[in-house]
Amino acid sequence: MVRDVTSQESIERAVSDVKELVQEDGLDLINNAGSVVANLDEVTADKMLENFHTNSVAPLMLTKAMLPLLKQAAEKGTSMGIQSSTEINMSSLLGSVELYWGERAISFPFSIFKWYPCKASKTSLCMITRCLAVDLEEHGILCMALHPGWVRTDMGGPEAPQSTEESIASVLSVIDSLSERHHGSFLHYNDEELPW
Ligand SMILES: NC(=O)c1ccc[n+]([C@@H]2O[C@H](COP(=O)([O-])OP(=O)(O)OC[C@H]3O[C@@H](n4cnc5c(N)ncnc54)[C@H](OP(=O)(O)O)[C@@H]3O)[C@@H](O)[C@H]2O)c1
Numbered sequence: 001m002v003r004d005v006t007s008q009e010s011i012e013r014a015v016s017d018v019k020e021l022v023q024e025d026g027l028d029l030i031n032n033a034g035s036v037v038a039n040l041d042e043v044t045a046d047k048m049l050e051n052f053h054t055n056s057v058a059p060l061m062l063t064k065a066m067l068p069l070l071k072q073a074a075e076k077g078t079s080m081g082i083q084s085s086t087e088i089n090m091s092s093l094l095g096s097v098e099l100y101w102g103e104r105a106i107s108f109p110f111s112i113f114k115w116y117p118c119k120a121s122k123t124s125l126c127m128i129t130r131c132l133a134v135d136l137e138e139h140g141i142l143c144m145a146l147h148p149g150w151v152r153t154d155m156g157g158p159e160a161p162q163s164t165e166e167s168i169a170s171v172l173s174v175i176d177s178l179s180e181r182h183h184g185s186f187l188h189y190n191d192e193e194l195p196w
Pocket residue numbers: 002003004005006031032033034035054090091092093147148149150151152153154155156157160
């Protein structure tokens with residue numbers, strides 16, 4: 001775990017701790033940290049930048065810093081997937097540009113949240129996921145984005161239909177089934193492909 005994903009010092013400390021822990025085994029990486037919600041009347045430049053840092057810049061910097069360990073894990077595997085080396089970016093339906101428009105947006109439960117920083121930075125994370133998937137493919141590292149569902153956490157709030165246990169069980173089941181065909185994808189926790 002990285003204490004503060006927006007601090008390079010914190011990232012480097014985490015890399016050194018993880019290296020000591022995993023030795024020659026390498027690792028899989030899940031970028032999960034997320035923060036900051038604000039509607040149009042509350043949004044400020046600082047809130048936008050803070051969330052871009054946490055939700056999209058930090059996963060990129062963390063992946064870059066952990067790359068030697070991801071490569072180490074990939075070298076041991078025989079196929080792309082959780083058996084070798086995988087990088088998962090915890091994104092959100094909120095980051096889907098296509099889903100947030102017209103009829104689809106109305107039937108889309110998340111449309112009630114007009115969270116500018118969160119939505120825009122998750123869209124950016126989706127693009128970063130695609131860019132990383134292109135760059136990491138030659139190293140055999142599977143890279144994809146995942147929506148964990150609307151979950152009763154501090155962020156999801158008490159109205160969310162899923163408990164953390166239910167969400168984690170679904171997320172683990174998707175992670176367990178990942179293979180080469182999921183490389184560069186954006187998946188719902190129910191295993192369905194999501195539109196970017
Ligand atoms: N909950 C949902 O319905 C939902 C839906 C779609 C996507 N997601 C995504 O799922 C992920 C987890 O969300 P959640 O619902 O668990 O959110 P949450 O309840 O708000 O928890 C956010 C987590 O991120 C950590 N975090 C925030 N900023 C950080 C930073 N700079 N450095 C290190 N850690 C930091 C927090 O750590 P501290 O507690 O130490 O602050 C906390 O553990 C997020 O990426 C979120 O966008 C959630």
